[in-house]
Amino acid sequence: MGEAGSGVRQAVPAELSSFIGRERELTALASLLATQRLVTLTGPAGIGKTRLAVRTVRALGDRDGLDAVWVELGTLPEQCWDRLGAELAERLAGREALLVLDGCEQLGEAGAGLAAELLRRLPGLRILATSQRRLRLAGEAVLAVPPLSVPTEPSAQPLPAAPSALPGQAGPDPTRRFPVADVAGYAAVRLFEERARGADPFFELNDRNAGAVAALCRALDGIPGALELAAGRSHQYAPAQALRRLGSDPLGFLAGGAGRSTRVDAERSLRLASPPERLLWERLSVFVGSFDRAAVAEVCGFGALTPDTAVEALLRLAPGLLADAGPGRYRLPLSVRAYAARRLAHGPAGDGATTARRHRERCRVVAERAAQLWRAGAQREARALALRELPELRAAMNPLAAGGPGAALEIAVSLWFLWTACGMAAEGRKHVERALAVHPAPRPARALWLAAWLVAAFGDADGADPLLVEAWTEAVHEGEDACLAYLAHLRGTIALWEDRYEEAAAEYREGLELLPADPGFGPGREALRAAQTLAAARTDPASVSVEGGPPGGPADGPADLWARSWVSCAHALVQRHEGRPAAARSELLGALRTQFALDDTLGQAFSVELLAELEADEGRYAEAARLLGAVSRTRPRAGGAPRVQHTVRTRLTPQAFRAAYTSGARTPLRELLPELAH
Numbered sequence: 001m002g003e004a005g006s007g008v009r010q011a012v013p014a015e016l017s018s019f020i021g022r023e024r025e026l027t028a029l030a031s032l033l034a035t036q037r038l039v040t041l042t043g044p045a046g047i048g049k050t051r052l053a054v055r056t057v058r059a060l061g062d063r064d065g066l067d068a069v070w071v072e073l074g075t076l077p078e079q080c081w082d083r084l085g086a087e088l089a090e091r092l093a094g095r096e097a098l099l100v101l102d103g104c105e106q107l108g109e110a111g112a113g114l115a116a117e118l119l120r121r122l123p124g125l126r127i128l129a130t131s132q133r134r135l136r137l138a139g140e141a142v143l144a145v146p147p148l149s150v151p152t153e154p155s156a157q158p159l160p161a162a163p164s165a166l167p168g169q170a171g172p173d174p175t176r177r178f179p180v181a182d183v184a185g186y187a188a189v190r191l192f193e194e195r196a197r198g199a200d201p202f203f204e205l206n207d208r209n210a211g212a213v214a215a216l217c218r219a220l221d222g223i224p225g226a227l228e229l230a231a232g233r234s235h236q237y238a239p240a241q242a243l244r245r246l247g248s249d250p251l252g253f254l255a256g257g258a259g260r261s262t263r264v265d266a267e268r269s270l271r272l273a274s275p276p277e278r279l280l281w282e283r284l285s286v287f288v289g290s291f292d293r294a295a296v297a298e299v300c301g302f303g304a305l306t307p308d309t310a311v312e313a314l315l316r317l318a319p320g321l322l323a324d325a326g327p328g329r330y331r332l333p334l335s336v337r338a339y340a341a342r343r344l345a346h347g348p349a350g351d352g353a354t355t356a357r358r359h360r361e362r363c364r365v366v367a368e369r370a371a372q373l374w375r376a377g378a379q380r381e382a383r384a385l386a387l388r389e390l391p392e393l394r395a396a397m398n399p400l401a402a403g404g405p406g407a408a409l410e411i412a413v414s415l416w417f418l419w420t421a422c423g424m425a426a427e428g429r430k431h432v433e434r435a436l437a438v439h440p441a442p443r444p445a446r447a448l449w450l451a452a453w454l455v456a457a458f459g460d461a462d463g464a465d466p467l468l469v470e471a472w473t474e475a476v477h478e479g480e481d482a483c484l485a486y487l488a489h490l491r492g493t494i495a496l497w498e499d500r501y502e503e504a505a506a507e508y509r510e511g512l513e514l515l516p517a518d519p520g521f522g523p524g525r526e527a528l529r530a531a532q533t534l535a536a537a538r539t540d541p542a543s544v545s546v547e548g549g550p551p552g553g554p555a556d557g558p559a560d561l562w563a564r565s566w567v568s569c570a571h572a573l574v575q576r577h578e579g580r581p582a583a584a585r586s587e588l589l590g591a592l593r594t595q596f597a598l599d600d601t602l603g604q605a606f607s608v609e610l611l612a613e614l615e616a617d618e619g620r621y622a623e624a625a626r627l628l629g630a631v632s633r634t635r636p637r638a639g640g641a642p643r644v645q646h647t648v649r650t651r652l653t654p655q656a657f658r659a660a661y662t663s664g665a666r667t668p669l670r671e672l673l674p675e676l677a678h
Contacts, residue, residue: 013070019055020194020224021148021187022048029056029143033098033128036141037119040104040129042319043145044333045268046225049130050102052145057100057128067097073111074103081107085114089121096124104131105272105320112137132272132320147222147322148187151214154178175240178211188217188227195231203234212239219246221322221333229254250338266339273317279305280313281332283351285341286359289391290324290331299358303351353402360403363389363396367414374417375524379561383598386418399435408435409447416450416522420457421562423599423634429454445474445483446521453490457602457636461494482519485511489528496535497636499643505535526560530567537573546571546583565591565603572610581614588614589675596676604669605635611673613644621651622660629664630672 029052032039041049060066069092076084092099099118104111112135115127129135134142183189184205192213196203205213216239220226230242230253237245245253251266270278283300284291291299293311301307314330321330332340344352366389373382386393397412399405412419412431419428432451436443448471456464468487475483492507508531515525536544568591575584588607595603608631615624625648635642649657670676 013054013072019051020191022052022055025052025143025145026056026059029053029128030060032141032143033060033126036139037125038115038127038129038135038137038139039141039143040131040135041143041145042131042134044132044223044320044322044336045266046223046333046335047145047147048224049145051224053100053102053128053130057098060098067095068100069097070100070102072102073106076106081110085117088118092118092122092125094124095122098126098128101127101129101131104129104135105133108272111135133316134319142319144319144323148191148217148224148227150188150217150222151183151186153218174212174215174243176211177207178214180205180207180210183210183214186214186217188220188222189213191224192217192227192231195228196234199232200235209239212243216243216246219243219334221331223322223333226254226333226335246334250334251342254335266336270336270340270343274313276305276309277313277317279351280310280317281336282340282344282347283310283355284332285337285344286355287332287392288337288395289389290329291392292329295362298362299355302354302358303349356402359392360396360401360407363393364407364411364414367393367396367411371414371417371521377559377561379417379421380597382417383422386415386422394431397431397435399438405435405439406444409439409444413446413450413521416453417562419450419454421598421600421603423601425454425457425602442474442477443470445471445478445480448474449483449486449490449522452487456490456494461497464490464494481514481516482522485513485515485519485528486522487511488514489523489531492531492535496531496538501535501538505532505539508532508535523563524560527563527566530560530563530570533567533570534573537570537577541574541577544570544574546574546587561594562598562600562603565594565600565607569603569607569610572607576610576614576617581617585611585614589673592673592676596670601634602636605631608669609635609642609644612642612648616644616647616651621648622656624648625652625657625660626664626667626672629661630667630669632661632665 029039029041033056041053043049057066057068057070061068069088071084071088088099101111101115104115107114111129111131115129115135116137118125119127134140184193189205193203193205216230217227220230230246233242233253242253270281273281280296280300283305284296286299287295293314296314297307297311301310305313318330322333323329324331344355366385370382370386370389373379373385393411393415395401396403397408399408401408409432412428412435415428419425419432429451432447432454436447436451439447448467452464452467452471455467468491471483472487474480475487488507488511492504492511495501495504495507508528511528512525512532515528519525533544568587572584572587572591575581575587588611591607592604594600595607608627612624612627615621615627624644628642628645628648652660664672
C-alpha cells in the first residue's frame with residue numbers, strides 16, 4: 001500500500017493558507033505535544049484544525065528536527081482502514097515520532113481504536129489527531145480550536161429598513177459608514193481582507209465597507225474556511241452584496257467560492273453522526289444564536305428524542321460545535337445550520353413545525369422570565385438574560401412567522417425594559433412597528449402603549465398622538481387599567497420634556513391612581529413614583545424629601561434600581577435648589593453608575609445635563625458645554641434644548657462653545673467623569 005493510496009505522508013503538507021490570529025493556540029499546542037502522548041484538536045469543519053497542526057509540526061520540525069508522519073484520513077478509502085494500523089505500526093516501529101491523524105472523525109469509533117492500539121504497541125510514538133469529536137481515550141489532551149476573533153455588534157443603532165442580513169436576526173445597518181479602525185484589528189477581518197485582496201487586487205477595507213465586512217465575519221462565525229470562501233468572491237460582490245446573498249442562500253453563496261464547498265462540510269458532519277445525532281443537528285437549526293443544555297432539552301427533546309437523549313447527543317456533538325460566550329453554551333456554524341434547516345423543513349416526520357413552535361414558546365417564557373426579574377429588582381440579571389437570548393428573541397418577534405404578529409408583540413412588550421431602559425429603543429421600535437403593521441384590528445393596547453412610548457421618547461412626540469389615542473381607546477375597551485395608568489405616565493413624561501411641569505405632575509398622579517396593585521407588566525409602581533418625584537422637584541421642591549423614597553409611601557417589593565436612578569436625579573434638583581452642589585453631584589454620579597450598568601442612554605443624558613447645570617453654576621462653562629456635547633446624540637429628540645444650553649452659549653464665544661461641545665461629543669462620557677472610573 002503506497003503513500004498515494006493510503007493517505008500516509010512522510011512529509012508534513014505545505015502551508016495551507018494564511019495563519020492569522022492563532023498565536024495562542026500555536027503555543028498551547030506545542031506545549032501539549034512536549035508533555036502528552038495523545039493530543040486531539042477539536043472543532044467544527046473549517047475552523048482551522050489542519051492548518052494549526054501543519055504550522056505547529058513544521059515549526060517543531062525546524063526547531064527540534066521532529067520526526068513526523070502525516071495521515072490524511074479524509075482521503076483514505078474505507079477499504080484501506082483495516083490495513084492502516086498494521087502499515088503504520090511497521091513504518092513507525094523503533095522510531096521516536098509524531099503521528100498526525102488528520103480528520104480522525106472519518107473513521108468513526110475505529111479512530112479511537114487505531115490510536116489506542118498504536119500507542120500501546122509503539123512506546124516512542126506520540127499522536128496528534130484532528131477531529132470533530134474527542135477520541136475519549138485515557139490520557140487524551142484536548143485542545144478546542146476557537147473561531148477567529150470577530151468585531152462585536154454595535155448596540156443601540158438603527159435597524160436597516162430592508163430585511164436583516166440573516167433570517168431571524170436584526171442588527172445595525174451594515175451599509176452605513178463605520179470606522180475601519182474599529183474592526184481592522186480583529187483576526188477574522190484581517191483574514192478576510194488578505195484573502196479578498198488575493199481575489200481582487202483592488203479590494204480595500206475602508207469606512208464604506210467596514211461595517212459590512214464586520215457583519216460578514218460575525219455571520220460566518222469567525223470560521224477561517226467560510227471566511228476564505230466568502231472573501232474569494234470579492235471580485236464578484238462587494239461586502240454588502242455578499243452579506244445579502246449570504247442571508248438569502250448561505251449554502252449557495254459559499255458553494256461558489258474557491259476551495260471546498262461548506263455544504264460538503266455540512267453533509268459530512270451529518271453523515272458521520274448517528275441517527276439520534278442527525279435528528280438533533282436538524283432540530284438545533286431553529287436556534288439562530290447560542291443554546292445550552294436546558295434549551296436543547298426543552299426545544300428538541302420530543303418524539304424520537306427525549307429531553308435526556310437530546311442532551312446526551314448534544315454532549316457527543318459538542319466538540320464539533322462552536323463554543324459561545326459563557327460556559328456550556330454552543331452554536332451551530334452557519335453552513336451546518338442552513339443545511340440542517342433545509343433537512344428539517346423537508347423532513348417526512350413534520351418535525352420542523354413542532355420544533356419551531358417549541359422554540360417560539362421557549363422565547364415567550366424567556367421574555368416573561370426576564371420581565372419578572374426586572375419587576376423583582378434583579379435588573380442587571382434581567383438585562384443579561386435578555387441580551388444572552390436576544391438572537392432567539394429576535395427570531396420569535398418575526399411577525400410573519402407561524403406565531404403571527406400577536407405572538408411577536410407579546411414578546412416585544414415583555415421586553416419593554418430592554419427597549420426603553422437599556423439603550424435599545426431603535427430596535428424595539430422596529431420590532432413593535434413591524435408587528436403592529438400586520439396585526440388585524442383591533443390592535444392590542446399594551447403594544448400600542450409601548451409603540452407610543454418609543455416614538456415619543458426617542459422620536460417625535462407629535463407622532464405619538466395617534467398611537468396614544470388608539471391605545472387609550474383599546475385599553476378602555478379591554479379593561480386594561482394598567483395600560484391606562486402607563487399612558488398617563490407617558491403623557492406626563494412628554495409634558496416633562498417640554499417643560500410643562502404642572503401638567504406632568506397631574507398626569508403622574510393620575511397614573512398612580514389608576515395603576516393596579518399588581519399590574520403584571522410594564523414599569524411598575526416605583527417607576528411611576530419616581531416620575532412623580534421628578535415632576536415635584538420642578539414644581540414644589542420643598543415637598544421632596546431627599547432622605548426618603550418617592551412621595552406616596554415606601555416602595556413596594558424589592559428596590560427598582562432603574563426607578564431609583566431617576567429619584568436620584570430628582571434629589572439632585574432639590575439639592576441644587578437648596579444650594580448644596582456637592583450633594584447634588586454625588587446623587588447624579590450614583591444615578592449614572594446604575595444608568596451605565598443598564599446602558600440607560602436616556603437616563604445618562606438627563607443626569608449629565610443636570611451635571612452641566614452644576615458646572616455652569618460654578619462658572620465652568622466650557623466643561624458644561626463638553627458635557628452637553630457628550631450626550632447630544634442620546635438625549636430625546638422630542639424634548640427641547642437643555643435648559644442650561646442657553647446659559648452656556650451666552651457665557652462663551654460661539655467659537656469656544658463649538659470647540660468645547662464638539663470635544664465632548666468626541667470623548668467617551670466616562671473620560672469626562674473620572675469619578676466613575678472605579
